[in-house]
Amino acid sequence: MKPAEPARKRHPSSKDRPHPAPASVPGLAARKAAVRLLGAVIDARTPLDGLTDNEHGHPHYMALDMRDRALVRAMLGAALRHRTTITALLAKRLQKPLPANATALAHILHIAAVQILFLDVPDSAAVDLAVTHAKSDPRTQRFAGLVNAVLRALTRAKEQELGTALAATDDAPDWFAARLAQAYGIGEARAILAAHRLETPFDLTVKAEPQMWAERLGGIVLPTGTVRIERLDSAVTELPGFEDGEWWVQDAAAALPARLMGDIAGRKVADLCAAPGGKTAQLILADADVTAVDASQSRLKRLARNLERLGLKATVVHSDLMDFAPPELFDAVLLDAPCSSTGTVRRHPDVPWTKTPEDIARLAALQRRLLDRAFTLIRPGGIVLFSNCSLDPLEGEELVAGFLADTPGAELDPVSPQEIPGIAGFVTAEGMLRTTPAGLDMGSPALSGLDGFFAARLKKRG
Numbered sequence: 001m002k003p004a005e006p007a008r009k010r011h012p013s014s015k016d017r018p019h020p021a022p023a024s025v026p027g028l029a030a031r032k033a034a035v036r037l038l039g040a041v042i043d044a045r046t047p048l049d050g051l052t053d054n055e056h057g058h059p060h061y062m063a064l065d066m067r068d069r070a071l072v073r074a075m076l077g078a079a080l081r082h083r084t085t086i087t088a089l090l091a092k093r094l095q096k097p098l099p100a101n102a103t104a105l106a107h108i109l110h111i112a113a114v115q116i117l118f119l120d121v122p123d124s125a126a127v128d129l130a131v132t133h134a135k136s137d138p139r140t141q142r143f144a145g146l147v148n149a150v151l152r153a154l155t156r157a158k159e160q161e162l163g164t165a166l167a168a169t170d171d172a173p174d175w176f177a178a179r180l181a182q183a184y185g186i187g188e189a190r191a192i193l194a195a196h197r198l199e200t201p202f203d204l205t206v207k208a209e210p211q212m213w214a215e216r217l218g219g220i221v222l223p224t225g226t227v228r229i230e231r232l233d234s235a236v237t238e239l240p241g242f243e244d245g246e247w248w249v250q251d252a253a254a255a256l257p258a259r260l261m262g263d264i265a266g267r268k269v270a271d272l273c274a275a276p277g278g279k280t281a282q283l284i285l286a287d288a289d290v291t292a293v294d295a296s297q298s299r300l301k302r303l304a305r306n307l308e309r310l311g312l313k314a315t316v317v318h319s320d321l322m323d324f325a326p327p328e329l330f331d332a333v334l335l336d337a338p339c340s341s342t343g344t345v346r347r348h349p350d351v352p353w354t355k356t357p358e359d360i361a362r363l364a365a366l367q368r369r370l371l372d373r374a375f376t377l378i379r380p381g382g383i384v385l386f387s388n389c390s391l392d393p394l395e396g397e398e399l400v401a402g403f404l405a406d407t408p409g410a411e412l413d414p415v416s417p418q419e420i421p422g423i424a425g426f427v428t429a430e431g432m433l434r435t436t437p438a439g440l441d442m443g444s445p446a447l448s449g450l451d452g453f454f455a456a457r458l459k460k461r462g
């Protein structure tokens with residue numbers, strides 16, 4: 001009997017082998033980075049902010065020049081804002097759904113589709129780069145023909161099908177849409193989700209003279225005093241007034257909580273989750289004696305840089321709030337607590353895809369511990385202004401109701417609709433602040449909306 005031959009190693013034919021794409025194919029590095037980052041967001045639930053940070057971002061992102069980084073951010077922003085629409089239009093071109101483990105292929109198709117459907121990129125460039133990308137990756141190389149066929153079919157169909165596809169979905173994960181509908185009712189939830197699909201304007205808080213700054217910067221003054229610019233044509237740092245510290249970037253809703261602290265001139269006030277310092281700056285400008293506390297050293301560095309540019313001074317303390325033991329009690333504290341950030345989806349479209357209902361419950365429990373602690377740091381008669389940028393009642397209305405029920409010395413100090421110009425529509429029947437992205441109609445969608453925010457003013461009985 002012949003001895004069995006050792007199994008032969010199969011050498012891939014040249015047809016099987018991935019084609020290493022020349023590094024110099026223009027535009028390919030940006031598409032590859034976008035595909036990689038989309039995978040990190042969708043498959044590993046990594047927040048996009050950190051991946052696209054210009055100092056500590058993902059290595060594939062950091063390797064790009066500024067123009068390509070802007071393109072990557074535009075591709076990812078639109079891909080996440082329209083994820084369900086894109087999935088549906090791609091599915092119509094596929095004979096059967098992609099297997100669940102074909103994530104690399106799915107992300108290549110999504111990044112090409114977003115260029116074809118939503119960005120000002122020639123269709124042929126979007127398709128050719130996706131095919132080149134697919135050929136260069138061993139996981140997708142054998143699907144290069146499918147990528148080509150699906151995307152070419154999409155370019156032909158988009159004119160006719162995009163409008164209908166957009167109308168058929170709210171472009172949100174089911175859990176998120178269901179949670180909003182439960183909290184706000186179907187109509188308001190759909191209005192919030194519609195706002196999440198729009199690009200956001202730029203909001204600035206100015207130290208003084210909002211009308212003058214609105215004119216200089218080509219913006220408008222909102223009823224609440226924030227200066228809003230529809231679209232920036234240059235980097236924020238190049239705008240007039242930046243170097244001189246005349247204003248800072250802050251969403252119109254984020255500017256409201258600090259203004260609900262009343263007259264704090266000359267008072268001892270602590271900002272307990274302060275970094276990067278937007279609200280700290282407001283408290284200082286209201287003439288309070290401000291202590292800014294935060295657990296994150298790196299974020300406190302940003303706070304220090306921001307205050308320096310604005311020419312403002314606070315006592316800065318690096319501490320976990322649970323360990324913070326000041327020598328004296330405060331007249332008032334602001335607790336702008338770490339939350340699920342579901343109110344900021346317009347600017348952070350990754351949030352519904354990276355967060356889960358379990359995250360919301362975990363963050364609500366953390367906020368409750370921080371609120372209990374904050375309440376021990378004020379004198380009798382003092383106030384805690386509790387706020388966050390979540391749309392979820394578990395982190396807002398329900399959390400405060402539980403705190404009041406469990407804390408005999410605490411009472412709600414209701415916000416009055418007349419307290420700040422322009423907030424009447426955002427004050428609840430109980431006297432809490434609740435904004436959603438569907439609020440603040442300024443006549444055109446591009447100038448309307450604001451982040452979702454919650455705030456409640458809590459008083460310690462004297």
Ligand SMILES: C[S@@+](CC[C@H](N)C(=O)[O-])C[C@H]1O[C@@H](n2cnc3c(N)ncnc32)[C@H](O)[C@@H]1O
Nearest residue numbers: 273274275276277278279294295296320321336
């Ligand atoms: C929503 S951000 C604050 C934004 C800030 N108030 C502003 O307006 O610029 C929440 C902050 O809470 C900080 N933080 C989270 N847990 C904390 C804790 N246990 N103690 C102190 N700070 C904490 C985070 O580092 C983060 O900077």
